[in-house]
Amino acid sequence: MPAYKLHYFNLRGRAELARLILNQAGVEFEDVRFERAEWPALKASMPFAQVPVLEVDGQMLAQSNTISRYLARQHGLAGKDEWEQAQADMYADNINDLMTGMRPAFLEKDADKQKELYQKFMTDSVAPHVAIVEKQLEKNGSGHLVGKELTWADLAYYGYFSFLVEKFGEDFLKDAPLLKALIAMVEALPNIKKWVESRPKTEI
Amino acid sequence: MPAYKLHYFNLRGRAELARLILNQAGVEFEDVRFERAEWPALKASMPFAQVPVLEVDGQMLAQSNTISRYLARQHGLAGKDEWEQAQADMYADNINDLMTGMRPAFLEKDADKQKELYQKFMTDSVAPHVAIVEKQLEKNGSGHLVGKELTWADLAYYGYFSFLVEKFGEDFLKDAPLLKALIAMVEALPNIKKWVESRPKTEI
Numbered sequence: 001m002p003a004y005k006l007h008y009f010n011l012r013g014r015a016e017l018a019r020l021i022l023n024q025a026g027v028e029f030e031d032v033r034f035e036r037a038e039w040p041a042l043k044a045s046m047p048f049a050q051v052p053v054l055e056v057d058g059q060m061l062a063q064s065n066t067i068s069r070y071l072a073r074q075h076g077l078a079g080k081d082e083w084e085q086a087q088a089d090m091y092a093d094n095i096n097d098l099m100t101g102m103r104p105a106f107l108e109k110d111a112d113k114q115k116e117l118y119q120k121f122m123t124d125s126v127a128p129h130v131a132i133v134e135k136q137l138e139k140n141g142s143g144h145l146v147g148k149e150l151t152w153a154d155l156a157y158y159g160y161f162s163f164l165v166e167k168f169g170e171d172f173l174k175d176a177p178l179l180k181a182l183i184a185m186v187e188a189l190p191n192i193k194k195w196v197e198s199r200p201k202t203e204i
Numbered sequence: 205m206p207a208y209k210l211h212y213f214n215l216r217g218r219a220e221l222a223r224l225i226l227n228q229a230g231v232e233f234e235d236v237r238f239e240r241a242e243w244p245a246l247k248a249s250m251p252f253a254q255v256p257v258l259e260v261d262g263q264m265l266a267q268s269n270t271i272s273r274y275l276a277r278q279h280g281l282a283g284k285d286e287w288e289q290a291q292a293d294m295y296a297d298n299i300n301d302l303m304t305g306m307r308p309a310f311l312e313k314d315a316d317k318q319k320e321l322y323q324k325f326m327t328d329s330v331a332p333h334v335a336i337v338e339k340q341l342e343k344n345g346s347g348h349l350v351g352k353e354l355t356w357a358d359l360a361y362y363g364y365f366s367f368l369v370e371k372f373g374e375d376f377l378k379d380a381p382l383l384k385a386l387i388a389m390v391e392a393l394p395n396i397k398k399w400v401e402s403r404p405k406t407e408i
Contacts, residue, residue: 047294047336047340048298048333048336049332049336056287059287061290061291061294062294062298063293063294063297063298065293065297066290066293066294066297067290069290069293070286070287070290070293073286074286082274082277082278083260083263086265086270086271086273086274087265089267089269089270089273089274090251090265090266090267090270093267093269093270094252094266094267100304128253129252132251132252132253136251
């Protein structure tokens, strides 16, 4: 097994999916976390002056979904064939888009305006997405987003949607029993449960 | 060979990388283009109410880099092993980030403010990225971004950077001879040359 080090801020954010994959696969890794004040000194050591970065036996890999996909492939969570793998990629990209779409609200300094931007994001971006994914889950019929087994797509949806539930409550899932069940299913996986209970508590 | 249909606006934008891959691989596909006015009527037929979408024997796949990666894997342009494939993924994600980062400037209605936003984007995002990629190309030493052969990463950098050259001139590449050479190398590939000469001329 290679020696993995995952470099990121002391946040869930863009690194948590990789951590969920590694934990679910039962793979040891060094979870290297740093504070914002340390970042300027570290920046130049990262391949594109960005994190997360996965270090694999000393070689550096950047870009969150690239890291997660690589780990999912190495550890049996990528999907059983090329088409399933592509579908898992698609779902992971959806989550990436939602994260990016939420950034303007997150960065807003004015509290009232921030609240308004968050509401707009939940109404314009999350609500229609939830409705579509609920239909896809119904069509797929297995309780998983892709095929009949757990993939990193399920972990991606769990990671992001459990964060939204924590932040905004679960009202936005009221017409999405299958997505709610998916989140609960992942949350109950023993390795995930153990990780979620033991990981550092962070706001995002 | 499956029957491919690529659904997108009559633009290069987020679909052009898939088109470059298909052309380079010499694979036939139906390049389904529509105008903005037609989009509202088509939206519901797309898996996440978004395009590009690749239709593969009637099955739909969304998300631009997911589509491009799938095509690259099917047609020998993804990299020779898992690590090379991950590196190609990383480069493709970089281009996706640059495209997303350019959106606020693109959407700005006020001409002066737009010019300012474009300049800021070129200075703050493109210039440091070009400097880093130039070093990576030097380190890799093959004239390619990944390994020793052409991958979809090279096509992604060609597609986006040739667009920037077209829009802003090539001054931003003055200290990046290797990146410039990469763009010229891809542009001279016979299948790419033929495609670029024959494709619809569009602003983006």
